[in-house]
Amino acid sequence: MLEKDWASPEDFGTLFQYFWYRDFPIDEIAVGARRVDWTIHIGIVVRNIADLFGFVTRFERGGRKDAVLRSRDGDEIAVEWEWGGIWGNELEKLKNHKAWREDKGHIKYAVFVTYTHTPYIGKVYSRVQEKWEGALYPLLLILIDVEKSKKFSSGKEFRNIQMSLFNKGQREGLRSAPAFPWFVPGTRWTGKARSN
Numbered sequence: 001m002l003e004k005d006w007a008s009p010e011d012f013g014t015l016f017q018y019f020w021y022r023d024f025p026i027d028e029i030a031v032g033a034r035r036v037d038w039t040i041h042i043g044i045v046v047r048n049i050a051d052l053f054g055f056v057t058r059f060e061r062g063g064r065k066d067a068v069l070r071s072r073d074g075d076e077i078a079v080e081w082e083w084g085g086i087w088g089n090e091l092e093k094l095k096n097h098k099a100w101r102e103d104k105g106h107i108k109y110a111v112f113v114t115y116t117h118t119p120y121i122g123k124v125y126s127r128v129q130e131k132w133e134g135a136l137y138p139l140l141l142i143l144i145d146v147e148k149s150k151k152f153s154s155g156k157e158f159r160n161i162q163m164s165l166f167n168k169g170q171r172e173g174l175r176s177a178p179a180f181p182w183f184v185p186g187t188r189w190t191g192k193a194r195s196n
Contacts, residue, residue: 021181081113138167
């Protein structure tokens with residue numbers, strides 16, 4: 001049985017931020033990453049987090065979730081990531097996840113990683129709050145806000161990573177950080193960007 005505080009949503013958020021920066025698929029010069037590159041990048045980030053938690057990652061499992069992080073006791077965390085925002089069925093899939101071992105009950109929490117244009121952050125929070133109402137477990141929303149840009153082949157320039165926990169009808173902001181590693185002061189990525 002896992003300890004109550006093991007692999008908390010806060011732990012997931014912290015590790016996600018650090019792994020997001022590591023092996024980032026673009027830099028200030030090579031800006032050609034496309035949607036598939038970001039999908040693979042997030043999959044690798046999720047697998048790395050599971051590894052540090054001592055879990056196994058199962059991709060495209062449990063009713064076609066993008067990933068399920070599983071301990072020896074069963075499903076612990078269900079994860080979805082979606083390039084197109086919150087308007088699909090990903091929140092419903094996460095909210096209705098059926099644990100692999102029925103005797104386990106339900107998962108610890110779900111994680112949804114998605115993108116939105118910066119002016120719509122408030123609308124995203126309202127929509128998630130509405131859709132997550134009545135859920136049996138918390139949702140960690142990792143929201144990358146973007147602005148339109150011709151500089152990047154994706155047409156999106158990332159601004160910030162916003163992390164919030166939705167639980168029992170409440171939203172708690174956990175952290176906000178620059179989405180591009182070269183904007184994180186004092187890191188090796190900042191040095192790389194300036195030396196190029």
